[in-house]
């Protein structure tokens with residue numbers, strides 16, 4: 027069988043960085059091929075070269091359906107039936123869902139009059155193909171990240187696709203949505219549509235892939251039939267090391283102290299209702315539940331972004347109602363948001379500047395001027411502690427790989443030295459070795475007395491790294507578990523049960 031796409035000798039150098047080095051890659055018609063590797067290993071770069079948005083260094087050869095492609099432009103790739111969903115989704119926030127889905131199709135048809143009905147029909151057909159329902163008239167900027175991801179996927183399905191490339195498509199989807207997406211991918215396979223899938227969720231990779239290509243530091247380690255791989259082996263190939271997992275042992279009985287954060291009957295209409303819990307110093311409490319269960323809205327309310335309608339929040343024993351992020355921060359509350367690419371960072375600013383943005387006041391000398399030595403020390407420390415892979419702290423954040431951007435967000439907030447830290451999906455899109463590293467950091471912070479609220483979809487992640495776990499459903503706290511005495515199945519059953 028002739029491969030649908032084959033690349034050979036692909037290299038890409040950026041100033042000071044080798045993103046890819048002499049990589050060969052091929053994908054057959056109808057094949058599901060997963061691309062894995064640690065953050066910054068070159069996955070997105072390879073994909074951008076396939077789509078023609080990034081040009082490889084001279085000497086590379088790219089063939090699509092047996093034909094050599096010279097200086098491939100993005101438009102050529104599209105005409106040859108290659109569609110890409112980027113890590114940052116590339117949607118237009120101020121257009122509607124229907125417009126975002128149908129726009130490229132309408133543009134391609136060169137039709138001058140765009141009828142609302144046509145847009146609506148194209149969007150509905152695409153949604154039907156992957157069996158999702160989205161509010162077509164809503165502005166994309168106003169829907170959730172998971173819904174935005176589905177919009178990007180629907181958009182790819184409006185044309186005749188031969189190869190669909192997805193860069194971390196499931197990063198912020200819940201289990202159910204992931205299942206739905208993966209079954210679409212398998213359906214496509216039956217129609218001979220190939221898929222390249224980038225993901226850090228190895229169980230997912232092994233579940234769907236025919237073959238897996240592993241990248242490490244811009245080199246190709248190899249391509250393997252997925253039947254020859256398991257979690258451990260894959261991790262080993264990616265990192266070159268054996269990673270062993272150590273279960274979390276919480277510091278003993280934090281309940282002897284006063285809770286640092288206490289929430290009593292907190293409600294906000296349409297989002298969450300009668301939520302009560304306590305968070306003690308040195309404790310990690312998990313918060314999980316399906317998308318739309320109110321987790322993020324609750325976190326935002328605690329952080330002063332939304333105002334609750336009723337109920338009470340006590341911080342260090344005193345009732346508080348933060349009116350703004352700044353006020354919450356000044357009082358010792360930190361919040362790492364869910365949407366790493368838009369909420370946390372100033373993309374065109376240097377890594378160092380992003381990290382120190384929130385702590386500038388603590389880096390001033392007695393004359394209130396910034397102390398350059400303190401600034402540099404602080405930046406170096408965080409880059410080292412979080413193992414942020416970056417050629418220089420002066421590099422703009424937008425040149426970092428997705429997972430390294432996420433580490434910058436974390437560094438920025440941990441550097442504020444908060445009393446309570448709310449982490450919303452802190453390891454979404456982060457490779458497995460880095461994920462362990464971040465779990466270690468979270469545990470270490472708790473041991474130092476910080477109280478942490480860890481929001482995550484990944485039940486194993488919350489169970490393995492928390493003292494207690496709260497499960498939210500439709501705005502209520504549907505259950506509470508002691509993590510060390512609970513299995514993934516216990517939590518899953520509670521969620522599935524609520525869902526019926």
Ligand SMILES: Nc1ncnc2c1ncn2[C@@H]1O[C@H](COP(=O)(O)OP(=O)(O)OP(=O)(O)O)[C@@H](O)[C@H]1O
Nearest residue numbers: 040045065066067068069070071425426427428429
């Ligand atoms: N425009 C750019 N300028 C400079 N360096 C870049 C640029 N784009 C990517 N890089 C560098 O190339 C390397 C590979 O990045 P790439 O985005 O391909 O990684 P990735 O495997 O997709 O990682 P992740 O899992 O974190 O998304 C990184 O070191 C990154 O910093």
Ligand SMILES: [Mg+2]
Nearest residue numbers: 070113427428
């Ligand atoms: Mg990437």
